[in-house]
Amino acid sequence: MPYFDAASAAPLHPVAREALLASLDEGWADPARLYREGRRGRLLLDAAREAAAEAVGCRPDELVFTPSGTQAVHTGVAGALAGRRRTGRRLLHSAVEHSSVLHAAEAHAAAGGTVAELAVDRTGRVAAGDVAAALTPDTALVALQSANHEVGTEQPVEEAAELCQEAGVPLLVDAAQSLAWGPVPGAWSLLAASAHKWGGPPGVGLLAVRKGTRFAPQGPRDERESGRSAGFENIPAVVAAAAALRALRSGPGTDTEAARLRELVERIRTRLPELVPDVEVVGDPVHRLPHLVTFSCLYVDGETLLHELDRAGFSVSSGSSCTSSTLTPSHVLRAMGVLSEGNVRVSLPYGTAEADVERFLEVLPGVVRSVRERLGVVGAEAPVAAPGSAPREASAAVAEEPAGAAAEEPEGVVVDALGRRCPIPVIELAKTIGQVPVGGTVTVLSDDEAARQDIPAWCGMRDQEYVGERAAERGAAYVVRRRV
Amino acid sequence: MPYFDAASAAPLHPVAREALLASLDEGWADPARLYREGRRGRLLLDAAREAAAEAVGCRPDELVFTPSGTQAVHTGVAGALAGRRRTGRRLLHSAVEHSSVLHAAEAHAAAGGTVAELAVDRTGRVAAGDVAAALTPDTALVALQSANHEVGTEQPVEEAAELCQEAGVPLLVDAAQSLAWGPVPGAWSLLAASAHKWGGPPGVGLLAVRKGTRFAPQGPRDERESGRSAGFENIPAVVAAAAALRALRSGPGTDTEAARLRELVERIRTRLPELVPDVEVVGDPVHRLPHLVTFSCLYVDGETLLHELDRAGFSVSSGSSCTSSTLTPSHVLRAMGVLSEGNVRVSLPYGTAEADVERFLEVLPGVVRSVRERLGVVGAEAPVAAPGSAPREASAAVAEEPAGAAAEEPEGVVVDALGRRCPIPVIELAKTIGQVPVGGTVTVLSDDEAARQDIPAWCGMRDQEYVGERAAERGAAYVVRRRV
Numbered sequence: 001m002p003y004f005d006a007a008s009a010a011p012l013h014p015v016a017r018e019a020l021l022a023s024l025d026e027g028w029a030d031p032a033r034l035y036r037e038g039r040r041g042r043l044l045l046d047a048a049r050e051a052a053a054e055a056v057g058c059r060p061d062e063l064v065f066t067p068s069g070t071q072a073v074h075t076g077v078a079g080a081l082a083g084r085r086r087t088g089r090r091l092l093h094s095a096v097e098h099s100s101v102l103h104a105a106e107a108h109a110a111a112g113g114t115v116a117e118l119a120v121d122r123t124g125r126v127a128a129g130d131v132a133a134a135l136t137p138d139t140a141l142v143a144l145q146s147a148n149h150e151v152g153t154e155q156p157v158e159e160a161a162e163l164c165q166e167a168g169v170p171l172l173v174d175a176a177q178s179l180a181w182g183p184v185p186g187a188w189s190l191l192a193a194s195a196h197k198w199g200g201p202p203g204v205g206l207l208a209v210r211k212g213t214r215f216a217p218q219g220p221r222d223e224r225e226s227g228r229s230a231g232f233e234n235i236p237a238v239v240a241a242a243a244a245l246r247a248l249r250s251g252p253g254t255d256t257e258a259a260r261l262r263e264l265v266e267r268i269r270t271r272l273p274e275l276v277p278d279v280e281v282v283g284d285p286v287h288r289l290p291h292l293v294t295f296s297c298l299y300v301d302g303e304t305l306l307h308e309l310d311r312a313g314f315s316v317s318s319g320s321s322c323t324s325s326t327l328t329p330s331h332v333l334r335a336m337g338v339l340s341e342g343n344v345r346v347s348l349p350y351g352t353a354e355a356d357v358e359r360f361l362e363v364l365p366g367v368v369r370s371v372r373e374r375l376g377v378v379g380a381e382a383p384v385a386a387p388g389s390a391p392r393e394a395s396a397a398v399a400e401e402p403a404g405a406a407a408e409e410p411e412g413v414v415v416d417a418l419g420r421r422c423p424i425p426v427i428e429l430a431k432t433i434g435q436v437p438v439g440g441t442v443t444v445l446s447d448d449e450a451a452r453q454d455i456p457a458w459c460g461m462r463d464q465e466y467v468g469e470r471a472a473e474r475g476a477a478y479v480v481r482r483r484v
Numbered sequence: 485m486p487y488f489d490a491a492s493a494a495p496l497h498p499v500a501r502e503a504l505l506a507s508l509d510e511g512w513a514d515p516a517r518l519y520r521e522g523r524r525g526r527l528l529l530d531a532a533r534e535a536a537a538e539a540v541g542c543r544p545d546e547l548v549f550t551p552s553g554t555q556a557v558h559t560g561v562a563g564a565l566a567g568r569r570r571t572g573r574r575l576l577h578s579a580v581e582h583s584s585v586l587h588a589a590e591a592h593a594a595a596g597g598t599v600a601e602l603a604v605d606r607t608g609r610v611a612a613g614d615v616a617a618a619l620t621p622d623t624a625l626v627a628l629q630s631a632n633h634e635v636g637t638e639q640p641v642e643e644a645a646e647l648c649q650e651a652g653v654p655l656l657v658d659a660a661q662s663l664a665w666g667p668v669p670g671a672w673s674l675l676a677a678s679a680h681k682w683g684g685p686p687g688v689g690l691l692a693v694r695k696g697t698r699f700a701p702q703g704p705r706d707e708r709e710s711g712r713s714a715g716f717e718n719i720p721a722v723v724a725a726a727a728a729l730r731a732l733r734s735g736p737g738t739d740t741e742a743a744r745l746r747e748l749v750e751r752i753r754t755r756l757p758e759l760v761p762d763v764e765v766v767g768d769p770v771h772r773l774p775h776l777v778t779f780s781c782l783y784v785d786g787e788t789l790l791h792e793l794d795r796a797g798f799s800v801s802s803g804s805s806c807t808s809s810t811l812t813p814s815h816v817l818r819a820m821g822v823l824s825e826g827n828v829r830v831s832l833p834y835g836t837a838e839a840d841v842e843r844f845l846e847v848l849p850g851v852v853r854s855v856r857e858r859l860g861v862v863g864a865e866a867p868v869a870a871p872g873s874a875p876r877e878a879s880a881a882v883a884e885e886p887a888g889a890a891a892e893e894p895e896g897v898v899v900d901a902l903g904r905r906c907p908i909p910v911i912e913l914a915k916t917i918g919q920v921p922v923g924g925t926v927t928v929l930s931d932d933e934a935a936r937q938d939i940p941a942w943c944g945m946r947d948q949e950y951v952g953e954r955a956a957e958r959g960a961a962y963v964v965r966r967r968v
Binding site: 001003005008009010011012017020021024025028029030033034035036037038067068069070071074078099100103104106107194196201202203205219220221222224230231232233234235236237303306307309310314315316317 | 485487489492493494495496501504505508509512513514517518519520521522551552553554555558562583584587588590591678680685686687689703704705706708714715716717718719720721787790791793794798799800801
């Protein structure tokens with residue numbers, strides 16, 4: 001049963017498992033104590049710190065272990081901002097950072113700081129020049145991930161670090177997705193990562209703060225981990241995490257495996273558009289993680305798609321709003337301006353069998369087709385009216401534009417998709433566009449957040465003109481002009 | 485090799501080990517995901533939460549797992565205070581709380597809140613009536629531990645909870661030391677604990693917030709654990725922690741073991757003063773944890789004592805300043821007003837062999853005697869001049885009181901113990917007291933924080949009169965009047 005969601009959590013590396021078992025018996029005592037059990041724990045902890053620091057590319061005394069990658073980011077952002085409070089209170093981060101960075105930024109803004117976002121291109125990549133241009137004198141910290149967790153795009157962290165260093169501004173790199181594959185090069189100031197992404201156990205993050213970086217830990221003080229991570233040290237897990245990272249670094253296996261997975265991902269990127277109609281593969285095709293590919297499928301309900309893939313034995317994740325509890329599409333896809341409906345992220349764990357990838361490519365087209373059929377969409381053609389099955393029937397009303405709105409869009413029709421969730425508003429738009437003449441408009445009324453993103457994305461994919469958005473009594477009115 | 489520091493960390497319970505191993509394979513995936521590995525993780529997490537909640541005595545939806553007991557306390561204190569900000573910003577806690585509570589209180593004070601401490605008696609116990617008397621209208625939260633981590637004294641949490649409930653003020657109970665032995669009774673509002681104290685693995689704390697308690701989580705938000713604990717869930721550790729707690733609760737073994745350890749501790753409490761001269765057993769003899777006893781030895785250097793006990797095979801801890809990196813004696817012993825020098829905490833793990841306790845009682849008297857001999861103290865007698873060994877020789881100068889100070893203490897002598905650490909100032913005092921007539925004074929000049937606590941404690945044990953403390957050019961001058 002292939003598990004294709006390594007970007008969420010990787011299965012435990014065998015070396016980590018072995019190290020964990022051994023250190024459960026050796027590393028349970030308090031390493032701050034002077035008796036033999038404590039000294040033994042301290043030795044294990046010190047050795048783990050050395051191994052992790054070597055893999056990260058920093059000094060052992062620059063690295064602390066945290067209970068998670070999320071906490072490493074929260075602690076790193078807050079401590080670096082507080083350390084430079086006198087210089088300024090502006091945090092600059094890319095629009096596609098992990099939610100842990102965004103949440104740390106929110107907390108900073110709530111406490112009176114300012115936050116600025118760096119835009120990305122359609123591949124999800126920040127331009128290094130944009131970083132330089134955005135470095136104001138009051139910028140206290142820049143946060144830039146090494147590679148994106150949803151689409152795999154690598155960021156120009158080395159160039160960004162150099163530009164930041166020239167400006168005297170620290171750069172925090174969230175390396176959660178890339179550290180398994182190699183150290184982050186360059187003159188970054190802070191780095192955060194998460195062990196369960198590289199085959200370590202859950203419960204371990206790491207935060208490196210290079211010497212010379214101003215850092216003032218926030219929150220209640222605690223003497224553990226140089227005052228940078230509160231709470232009793234989790235030595236068995238830390239030892240296991242470091243052992244897995246060392247195992248990934250020490251042999252030639254990682255590079256070989258990266259090349260192999262890169263080829264498997266390339267295969268998916270190339271063949272998917274041939275196999276599945278109306279699919280958009282997103283993310284940078286070259287500057288990317290070796291093991292991760294993301295695509296979106298028009299006219300597909302993400303939750304049903306994931307459910308059907310799960311039934312077929314494939315565990316993948318999605319940035320579609322219809323699979324998230326917040327009902328908003330992924331902020332990463334939004335920042336990239338790409339389609340979010342029917343979104344699937346495939347991230348291959350170390351050791352993924354080629355046959356499993358082949359089987360995925362065999363299974364996916366049929367799964368997408370069946371989801372579309374249930375939604376009243378046939379193949380790659382323009383959607384047709386939904387079949388009779390009542391629960392799936394599109395209930396959006398198609399009506400002539402009411403007289404009151406005539407001044408704005410005289411020749412248009414209005415699709416009322418209020419109360420309908422992704423991908424229904426886009427399906428209704430696709431069904432209706434043929435009913436207006438070329439040059440005419442369709443206005444979609446929708447209160448689904450995904451529509452704001454997916455209607456313009458659909459226009460791009462279908463070569464129709466996205467006119468814009470108007471406020472409406474409920475939700476918003478999205479206007480599309482028929483071009484073809 | 486007997487390990488007698490269960491209050492720091494208990495060895496992993498066999499049931500926890502087994503559960504951890506099983507869930508490493510079953511519980512590594514993201515429980516927020518909808519695919520089978522995620523659902524499996526969610527089931528494990530839900531079952532662990534139910535088991536832990538049952539053991540704590542709350543509803544599963546009132547309990548979240550945190551990465552440590554320390555973080556449970558930090559989160560609980562901050563969230564409860566923020567939830568009641570409109571009522572007031574006063575935090576009331578006992579003077580003998582765990583450092584995690586004190587550090588949370590410091591952070592609260594630094595953010596503009598107010599903090600008040602409840603005094604304890606010589607046994608380390610808070611009077612429930614004092615809680616009621618201290619409940620001002622602006623009190624937002626009361627924090628009271630279920631039992632003290634250094635001396636084992638149980639606090640009247642049930643009465644305190646009732647009094648707090650009547651006043652409409654939430655009570656947070658730090659149950660880290662007692663939860664292994666049973667649930668905390670009464671109408672507490674919040675409860676924090678730490679799994680590695682009950683035989684669970686490190687990396688797991690728990691925080692219960694009963695329904696109806698106002699609670700506003702602080703710090704960057706995160707969707708995990710009802711928004712109360714940031715970071716990827718550590719399911720294998722959580723499952724192991726809950727399994728150990730359930731194992732402790734489900735059988736009759738815990739009560740039997742508690743009774744057995746209680747008797748062993750009673751044996752230490754009774755026989756120690758017969759076996760070791762000038763020892764003070766501290767803490768409440770009745771209202772106490774079953775497995776913990778603490779005592780202090782006059783004229784003993786805590787670090788050397790621990791080192792010698794470690795050499796003899798016994799792992800214990802100490803609240804003496806001479807074994808702590810901060811050079812200050814334990815705030816618990818200070819609040820109790822008892823001797824801190826030569827302090828030893830013995831906390832017996834589940835299953836401690838009676839023979840090991842007997843052997844400890846055999847070994848300890850010789851160890852204490854040898855430490856005292858090296859410091860120039862002989863048996864239970866008044867200390868004599870140090871032997872010739874230069875590094876250990878007491879260098880404090882004994883001189884007639886200089887003329888300038890004559891008006892204050894006309895007939896006294898001054899002992900200059902500046903720069904000398906615990907237990908030297910007390911040893912010098914003991915050596916000198918016989919040189920002044922009854923009614924005369926000895927003034928000890930000391931810059932060791934422990935002197936402030938140990939000189940009055942010595943006076944109490946030796947039936948001498950502690951006159952008080954004066955400011956001095958360096959450190960302080962402690963005045964003692966010879967009574968016997």
